[in-house]
Amino acid sequence: MAYERMRTHMDLNDRKKLILQAIIDEYIGSAEPVGSRAISKKHELGLSSATIRNEMADLEEMGYLIQPHTSAGRVPSDAGYRFYVNSLMKRYQLGVEAIERLRDELSGRLGILDKAVKRAGYLASALTDYTTVVSAPVSERVEIKKVDLVPVSEESVMLLIVTRTVRSRIIKTRLSFEKCEALAAILNAKLRDKTADEITFNTISDIEQEIIGRIDVEPKVLINVLHFVYESVSELDDTEIYVENAKSILQYPEYRDVDKAREIFSFLDDKSNLKRLISETGNEGINAKIGDENDSEILQDCSLVTVNYSLDGKAIGKLGVIGPKRMDYARVFASLDLISREIDRLLEYFSGNG
Amino acid sequence: MAYERMRTHMDLNDRKKLILQAIIDEYIGSAEPVGSRAISKKHELGLSSATIRNEMADLEEMGYLIQPHTSAGRVPSDAGYRFYVNSLMKRYQLGVEAIERLRDELSGRLGILDKAVKRAGYLASALTDYTTVVSAPVSERVEIKKVDLVPVSEESVMLLIVTRTVRSRIIKTRLSFEKCEALAAILNAKLRDKTADEITFNTISDIEQEIIGRIDVEPKVLINVLHFVYESVSELDDTEIYVENAKSILQYPEYRDVDKAREIFSFLDDKSNLKRLISETGNEGINAKIGDENDSEILQDCSLVTVNYSLDGKAIGKLGVIGPKRMDYARVFASLDLISREIDRLLEYFSGNG
C-alpha cells in the first residue's frame, strides 16, 4: 500500500508520457478503448505490445487510465486528460487561411458589438466543431451615449438607449413628436456619459423634477416613461448569453443516446445554468474543466474550455467550448486563443482607446 | 380494378369515419400501430374486433391506413391524416388560463416587435411542445421613423434606423458629435416617413448633394456613411427567421435515431431552407402540410402547420409548427389560431390604426 501510494505520486518517465500521449491522441480520434497492439503498431515507439501492456498497467495503477472491462483497451481517466492538457498536449497551429477568414468575418462588415460576440461564438464553433457558449460584455463600464424617444405609432413610443450597443423598447403611451424631442433632450442632458451603475433611482427623480413644469406632459405618462427608462438602464447589466452549434453534440458517439443528448440540450436552453457555468470558470488565460471538475451533474462526461476576453486588460466576457471529455484540446485551445485575441483587438478598437 | 377504383373514391360512411378517427386519435397518442382489439375496447363503438378488422381492411384498401407488416396494427397514411385534418378532427378548446397567460406574455412587458414575434414562436412551442419557426414581419410597408448617428468612440459612429424596430450598425469613421447631429438632421428630413422601397440610390445621391457645401465633412467619410445608410435601408426587407424549441424533436420516438434528428437540426439551422419552407405555405388561415406534401426530402416524416399573421388584413409574416406527422393537429390548430389573432391585435395596436 505504501508502495502503491508512492507510485501514484511518482513522476512519469518519458516513455510513460509518450505512451499516455499516444493513447489519448488515439482515443480523441476514435472514442474507442485503445489497445496495446494499436499503440505498438501505429505509433513508432519501437516497443512490442507486451511492453506497452506493462506500461499501461502502470499508468492505470497511477490513475491516468481506466479499463472499462478486463478484455477492453484503456480509456483516459479525468486525471489522464488533466495531465495531457497540462503537460503533454502539443501546440496546435491553425492554418493561415483559417486565421485570415476569422479576421475577416469578425471585423469585416460587422454591425454591432452584441453581434460581434455572437459571431465569435459562431466562429469558435465552426473552428472546433463543438458547441460554444459566449457571454456578451458585462456592462458596468458601459457609458450611455444617447437616449431617445421616437413615436412609432399614435399610441406608442420607442425608447432607445444607445451604449456600445442599442436597447429599445416600446412604451404604450400617446406622446407627440415634439414632446418626445423635448423629453429626450432632458434625458440626454442628465444621462449622457453616465454608466449604468451611476444611475440610481434618485437620478430619475431628479429628472422628473426637472421635467415637471418645463414640459407639459401628463404625470401618468411621465411616470410611465421614466419607469421604463429606469428599468431599461438597470437591465443594461444583464449578461446576454448565446449558445451556438448545440446540434454538434449529436455527432459524437458519447451522445448517441438521445436521452442524454436531450438532457444537455435542456441544460443549454436554460440561460441561468449557463451563466452560473461560465461564471465559475477561471479568470485568466485559457481554462479547462474536465469531467468531474464540472460542478454540474449533467456535464460529468463533458469538458468545458473557456477563455476571457477583455478590455483594458480587464475581463468583461467569456467564450466557452463544450464537448466530450475526449475533445481535441489542442485545437480548441488554439482556436480560443486566437479568437479571444481578435475580440480584444476589436473591443479596443471600438472603445476608442486604440 | 374498376371496383377497387370506385371504392377508393367512395365516400366514407359514418362508421368508417368514426373508426378512422379513433385509430388516428389513438396513434397520435401512442406512436404504435393500432390494432382492432384496442379500438373495439377503448372506444365505445359497440363493435367487435372482427368487425373493426373488416372496416380497417376497407380503410386500408381506400388508402387511409397502412399496415407496416402483416401482423401489426394499422398506421394512418398521409391521406389518412389529410382526411382527419380536413373532416374528422375535433375542435380543441385551449384552457382559459393558457389563453390568459398567452395574452399577458405577449403584450405585457414586451419590448420590441422583433421580440414580440420571437416570443410568439416561443409561446407556440410552449403551448404545443413542438418546434416552431417564425418569420419576422416583412417590411415593405415599414416607414422609417428616425435615422440617427451617434458617436460611440473616437473612431466609430453608430448608425440607427428606427422603424417599427431598430437596426443599428457601427461605422468606423471619425465624426464629431456636432457633425453627427447635423448629418442626422438632413438624413431625417429626407428619409423620415418613407418606406424602404421608396428609397432608391437616387434618394441617397440627392442627400449627398444636399450635404456637400452645407456641412464640412470629408468626402470619403460622407460616402462611407451614406453607403451604410443605403445598405441598412435595403436590408430592412430581410426577413428574419427564428426557430424555437428545436430540441423538442428529440422527445418523439420517430426521432430516436440520432442521425435523423441531426439531419433535421441541420435543416433548421439553415435559414435559407426555412425561408423557402415557410414561403411555400398557404396564405390564408391555418394550413397543414402533411408528410409528402412537404417538398423537402428531410421533412417527409414531418408535418408543418402554418398560420399567417397580418396587418390591415395583409399577411406580413408566418408562424409554423414542425412536428411528427402524428402531431396533435387539433391542439396545434387551436394554438396557432389563438396566437395569430393575438399577434394581429398587437400589430394593429402598435401600427396606430387601432
Add this chain to the structure above:
DNA sequence: TGTTAGCACTCAACTAATATGAGTGCTAAC
C-alpha cells in the same frame, strides 16, 4: 345482410445459447 366468434397464420420482438475476437495478464525465455 351485417355482425361476430373462432381459428390458423404471420412476423416483429424478445430470449437464450453459442461463437467470435479483441484485448488482457502472466510466465518464461532472450
Add this chain to the structure above:
DNA sequence: GTTAGCACTCATATTAGTTGAGTGCTAACA
C-alpha cells in the same frame, strides 16, 4: 529490460427458438 506465447475474460455478434399481438378468413348467427 524486453518480448513471444498462451490461457483467460468478456463485450459484441450471431443464431435459433419462443412469444404474442395482430391479422384474414370462414362459418354461424340475428
